[in-house]
Amino acid sequence: MxxxxxxxxxxxxxxxxxxxxxxxxxxxxxxxxxxxxxxxYITVVASKTxxxxxxxxxxxxxxxxxVRVYKIKKQTIHMDLYHHFMRSLPRIAPKRKTHPVLEQxxxxxxxxxxxxxxEQPNLRIGRGVNRLGTYEYASDTVSISSILLExxxxxxxxxxxxxxxxxxxxxxxxxxxxxxxPAFLAExxxxxxxxxxxxxxxxxVTQMKRVWFW
Ligand SMILES: [Zn+2]
Numbered sequence: 001m002x003x004x005x006x007x008x009x010x011x012x013x014x015x016x017x018x019x020x021x022x023x024x025x026x027x028x029x030x031x032x033x034x035x036x037x038x039x040x041y042i043t044v045v046a047s048k049t050x051x052x053x054x055x056x057x058x059x060x061x062x063x064x065x066x067v068r069v070y071k072i073k074k075q076t077i078h079m080d081l082y083h084h085f086m087r088s089l090p091r092i093a094p095k096r097k098t099h100p101v102l103e104q105x106x107x108x109x110x111x112x113x114x115x116x117x118x119e120q121p122n123l124r125i126g127r128g129v130n131r132l133g134t135y136e137y138a139s140d141t142v143s144i145s146s147i148l149l150e151x152x153x154x155x156x157x158x159x160x161x162x163x164x165x166x167x168x169x170x171x172x173x174x175x176x177x178x179x180x181x182p183a184f185l186a187e188x189x190x191x192x193x194x195x196x197x198x199x200x201x202x203x204x205v206t207q208m209k210r211v212w213f214w
Contacts, residue, residue, distance in 0.1 A: 003055050004044060007062035011074060024048040031089060031138040035065035042066075049138075057085045067175035075174045083172050090121070090140035090166060097122040102144055105152065105159045113160060113191065114167070121166055125149070129208045132201065133158040135165035142166070147208050154204065157197045164188055 001009070004020040018040045028034070028047035036043045044065060050058065060082025067074050102123040110118045126134065126143035134143045142162040148155040168184045170177050188194065 003058050004042070004062050007059045007078070008042070008066060010059075010076065010078075011063055011066055011072075012070075018042045020044075022046060024051055029136070029138065030093075031086065033061055033065060035069050037069050053085075057081050060085070064172075064175065073174040073176075079172075086137060087169050089138045090169075093122070093138065093140035095120065095122055095140065097124050097141065099123050099125055101149055101155075102142070102159070105144075105155050106142075106163070109156050109160050109163060114163065118163055118166065121163075129205055132205070133162045135162040137165075137169070140166070147204065151204065154197060154201055157191055157194070157201070160191050161188060 001017075002020055002022070004022055005017050008015075008017050008020065018037075019042070021041070021043045023043065023045045024047070025045050026048050028045065030049045031047055033044060033046040033050065036045070044062060046061070050061065056078055060076070060078035060080070063074075063076050063079050064082055067079075098120075102125070103120070106120055106123060110116055110120075121135075122139060122141040124141060124143050125146050127146055129145065129147060131143075132145045132148060135141070136143075142159065144155060144158055144162070148158060164184055164187055165179065168181060168187075170179045171181060172178070191197070
């Protein structure tokens with residue numbers, strides 16, 4: 001039995017095991033994966049970074065995908081191992097990307113709101129108006145939209161939000177993950193003038209959309 005088949009059998013002891021295939025792709029982002037279910041066929045497409053990872057962690061990945069696609073609530077020891085592995089990735093991810101303006105923003109925020117204890121993640125400029133910032137655990141990368149380049153205060157606020165993701169990480173249980181825990185949101189409000197900045201961000205996004213699309 002393949003690891004994917006074993007993962008299925010552990011989750012659904014009474015069900016017949018479908019035809020299972022695992023493919024590795026260089027096009028998916030690091031440690032991403034997708035699942036497809038068609039009739040009696042299940043295909044998992046996993047980023048090639050998954051190659052050679054311990055079978056017990058891989059089983060956790062497969063089970064995480066299976067509980068989502070079958071919409072069931074179950075938590076297994078392998079799924080715990082998988083999340084433990086995912087949470088360890090930011091620490092071991094190589095730090096190669098940076099950007100002078102983002103680096104200044106990182107140091108301001110780290111110094112004033114994290115007492116300088118956060119390690120600098122990869123920093124990159126993203127495009128797009130709807131996603132002002134993102135944090136990617138697998139590569140330890142904060143992306144900040146280019147529209148914030150001329151708004152240092154707003155940039156710091158978005159940087160702070162993304163760095164809180166690095167600090168708090170996420171909790172996961174039974175196929176559901178929570179990225180904005182109550183503790184996260186409480187800490188987010190500690191940013192000076194958070195409410196005002198939130199409104200200014202909204203205004204900027206609306207303005208930019210007008211400039212770009214109308
Ligand atoms: Zn967020």
